[in-house]
Amino acid sequence: MADSTVPPSLPCGLINAANRYLSAEPFRFQVVATGLVLRLRQVWMLRFVPSQGAGAAGQAEESGQRLHLLSWLQRFLAADPNGKVTCDQESPGPGALFLLRQYPDGKVCKLHPPRTLHCPPPQAPAPLTPGPPPTAAAPEGKV
Structure with a gap:
């Protein structure tokens, strides 16, 4: 029988914009984004946090699922308000x-709640509107 006190979790790999996996390193528990392929050091457990009730969730939390990220070293990923x-x-x-x-x-976009991070929804590129054609200027002194 499953333990009901353990929150539901999901293993995954986190990729940044440069297509590198986020890695948890055992030396000083550092976090780096250098992995080219998904290996043990790049596997993170998404531990979902149950909501506290209908009135407890704020407007920002209504648009996303609250979670903790647990590394293969059994340590939690954390960020301070300055982004460290x-x-x-x-x-x-x-x-x-x-x-x-x-x-x-x-x-998906991972947000850190204490700070307002800009994570815009994906949008289609704006259509290009043709402007006036460039004019060629004659060099000075020559006609």
Whole structure:
């Protein structure tokens, strides 16, 4: 029988915009984004945090799922308000809570709630409007 006190979790790999996997390194519990392929050091457990009730969730939390990220070293990923990321907490602290927002095209964005981060929804590129044609200027002194 499953333990009902353990929150549901999901293993995954996190990729940045440069297509590198986020890695948890054992030396000083550093976090780097250098992995080219998904290996043990790049596997993270998404531990979903149950909501506190209908009135407890704020407007920002209504648009995403609250979660903690647990590394293969059994340490929690955390970020401070200045953006410094660490992976040395043995239990989830105040900086270890993240929001996961999913968009209709399948992409996701991980947000850190204490700070307002800009994560715009994916949009189609704006159509190009033709402007006036460039005029060629004659060099000075020559006609």
